[in-house]
Amino acid sequence: MLTLLGRSPSINVRKVLWLCAEMQLPIAHEEWGTPQLPLDQPLFLSLNPNAQVPVLRDGGFVLWESNSICRYLAGREKRADLLPTTPAARAQVEQWMDWQLGDLNNAWRYAFMGLVRHSPAHADPALVARSLVDWTRLMQILDTQLSKTGAFVTGEDFTLADVVIGLSVHRWFSTPLEDRLPLPAVDEYYAQLSMRPAFQLHGRNGMP
Structure with missing residues (x-):
């Protein structure tokens, strides 16, 4: 179990x-x-x-x-559609998973904790601003990648990379930003993820 x-x-x-x-x-x-x-x-x-x-x-x-x-x-579960078995395809998925964990999450953490969670330990305006700059830069990288694939993070198919990055994208849209940079490919991606019942249940479910 x-x-x-x-x-x-x-x-x-x-x-x-x-x-x-x-x-x-x-x-x-x-x-x-x-x-x-x-x-x-x-x-x-x-x-x-x-x-x-x-x-x-x-x-x-x-x-x-x-x-x-x-x-x-x-x-x-032998879900090669989510985590491919061929070395190159698997490495691409894992590359973006690692990017989410090591780069994207670290960029948004201070701003999100300050602006959404209202954490006293994340209340320095200068550090919030720096976090937003870093976060926006990485979201631009994601937008460029999604513009190339036209669908999901690594290509036409939904993979583990979309599970981990999709939740970070939800936090991007859940954070109150005065000047949110237009990211059309990310907008389309978020709308596409939002059509998935499992994402509605555990991603876009009211929790930031």
């Missing part, structure tokens, strides 16, 4: 929930990271010493890091 540990508002938890919904894969969900189930409990730390969500349990197998979980589940 698959079990996912992590609070629903977490973008990284929602990656996994969206993927499971796309694959129609049943998974139990426990809301760790709440006052009722804090992450500093010994039980959780024994599963992930980083005290971060999500964590996946598949019987006796335990895995953390959201993108790794997504890769594991796609491989487990």
